[in-house]
Amino acid sequence: MTKWVRAHTNIALIKYWGKENEELIIPKNNSLSLTLDAFYTDTRVTFDQSLVEDELILDGEKQPHSALGKVQTVLNSVREQAGITSPALVESINHVPTAAGLASSASGLAALAGAASQAAGLKLSQEELSKLARRGSGSASRSIYGGFAEWIKGTDDATSFAVPVDDANWDIGMLFIIVNDAVKEVSSRDGMKRTVETSAFYEGWLKTLDADLKAMKQAISEKNVESVGQIAERNALKMHATTLAANPPFTYWTAESMKAMDAVRALRKKGFTAYFTMDAGPNVKIVCKQSEMTGIKDFLLTHFEADQLIEARPGPGIHTLEQ
Ligand code: 2P0
Structure with missing residues (x-):
């Protein structure tokens, strides 16, 4: 059985706003964020040959195929890196206070990157995980780290990833x-x-x-x-x-x-x-x-x-x- 992976959301203090490359999600500028304890996503991925196609169960509800865009970008990248072809079952639970109305793409796509790479047997470094999460959603690249993180814009897939800046273990x-x-x-x-x-x-x-x-x-x-x-x-x-x-x-x-x-x-x-x-x-x-x-x-x-x-x-x- 594959394990659940948890990623917390982050809020940017220097914002990411604009892409140099839309397909690879290479940003126009570096951004810097603080990862927070209050909001997070738990995700588990199972690659399963018996599935007809990728499936996403979000908070217990099966999502329409049309909602899988960002998720499949990450899954496809993992399949390519691991050399596998099976469809995946993605189970995800968003822990966001009710009615908070807060986007969960940062925590969601980061947790997916962690869970999918683990389920595929890939042993990725934090830098590689950040790149993988970035392909799903730019802000997710920063949710790999606790505390303050900076997403270095880079120029291509290999050079655009986040790095830790400070653990924020102080009065903020x-x-x-x-x-x-x-x-x-x-x-x-x-x-x-x-x-x-x-x-x-x-x-x-x-x-x-x-x-x-x-x-x-x-x-x-x-x-x-x-x-x-x-x-x-x-x-x-x-x-x-x-x-x-x-x-x-x-x-x-x-x-x-x-x-x-x-x-x-x-x-x-x-x-x-x-x-x-x-x-x-x-x-x-x-x-x-x-x-x-x-x-x-x-x-x-x-x-x-x-x-x-x-x-x-x-x-x-x-x-x-x-x-
Ligand atoms: C940020 N935002 O730095 C900025 C500030 C919103 C305003 O990152 O297209 O969901 O998936 O890369 O990451 C929201 O954008 O966009 C965001 P995509 P994402 O947090």
Whole structure:
């Protein structure tokens, strides 16, 4: 029997937004993230000659064949590397708090890379696992590692993978404000493609990234949450600005997102170290100190419901579950 593999999700502090090569998923820029304890995916893969085709059971429900795109990219790569032809049964459980509305492609595709390579008898290094996960979904390349990870953009399949940066075993965490769990109108894959192809702001975004990345790594090495947060917030705002200049223009923000951003600014006025970041959806994530999370939550409870707030701390890298 093959084993279950667990991978945790990550949130980027320096965002990945745009591909140089869409098939191989080679990004336009390096990105840097924090892997979190609160959200993860458990996956088990069984290669089985008796199956007619690949099957995906997600949270106990068999998925339509049309939902297998990213999954099959990873499975095909594993079959090619291992020299096998059998279809695979993929069983996957997403551990994301109910109604969180958070994308699970990072943890999902990373767990799949680990489980499928193990089931095929491949003994991959973390670097090779990161490349395999990247083929499924770019952000998954970073979920191989715990703590902070940097996805080095590289130039081809062999040189584009993530590396660990810092274990984040210090006073940093993230508080999620869940404002909407509806399925988004523009997927991140389509959104970044449209932005690269049409946004007049895209070149400007790319120009500032080396400086952001350098400053972020310096802040992490100093364990300086204030700087990490400041740089992350600026970087996220720049990424979201590019979508407004796309054609047709779009935004992932809602009125509730703006309310959450205002609440974070109010937290700063009260003296908390609190900065926001946002991804391809309306939810807002606050970069903060673990030691201040209770106080931050108490303040936010005057603006949001308790079930909209989820605490997250740095999480571990990909690992096999023993039972
Ligand atoms: C990130 N996002 O760095 C950025 C910030 C969303 C905004 O990675 O097309 O699901 O599968 O490579 O990884 C979301 O994009 O996209 C993402 P694909 P993915 O986390």
